[in-house]
Amino acid sequence: MKEIVVAGGCFWGVQEYYRRLKGVVKTRVGYAQGTLENPVYDQVKRQISGHAECVWIQYDENEISLPQLLDHLFRIIDPTSLNRQGNDVGTSYRTGIYPDNEGDWITARQFVAERQKFYDRPIVTEVQRLVRFYDAEEEHQDYLVHHPHGYCHVDFSRILPQERKAK
Numbered sequence: 001m002k003e004i005v006v007a008g009g010c011f012w013g014v015q016e017y018y019r020r021l022k023g024v025v026k027t028r029v030g031y032a033q034g035t036l037e038n039p040v041y042d043q044v045k046r047q048i049s050g051h052a053e054c055v056w057i058q059y060d061e062n063e064i065s066l067p068q069l070l071d072h073l074f075r076i077i078d079p080t081s082l083n084r085q086g087n088d089v090g091t092s093y094r095t096g097i098y099p100d101n102e103g104d105w106i107t108a109r110q111f112v113a114e115r116q117k118f119y120d121r122p123i124v125t126e127v128q129r130l131v132r133f134y135d136a137e138e139e140h141q142d143y144l145v146h147h148p149h150g151y152c153h154v155d156f157s158r159i160l161p162q163e164r165k166a167k
Helices: 011-021 041-045 064-074 104-116
Strands: 003-006 026-030 052-059 095-098 133-136
Touching: 003 011, 003 026, 011 026, 011 064, 041 052, 052 095, 052 133, 064 095, 064 104, 095 104
Parallel strands: none
Antiparallel strands: 003 052, 003 095, 026 052, 026 133
């Protein structure tokens, strides 16, 4: 199994989107790339920890590749929007790709460079080696499973039928 951490704005919808994909084994929401140890939601939301709301994804690369996972991220974000996705504004809602190894970091950088050709404005999605990932509080895990009418900026219709897990 492989792992990647991505940021795409509010982590509730991003987690639910990836949870529905074939090849994704597990997901956890949390906080990455900040300066405080063991941050809590309030610190991240108030922009005092430097963390981004993120989703840790464990996946089977025999079923879904890293470029495919990144393609899905770009389906649900505006990679040219700095510190804003949907109605959420601030550095904790920035977009990012945070691999934990050199090979995946290179793949992610190449992916973003290739995607730049399709945008008139610069892509501002961070591509950085993962510094540290902290799990968010339990009430944020699988939030939209437990609260199906909760807030979400993600368009789940971007998942093609053949890309969905069987129910």
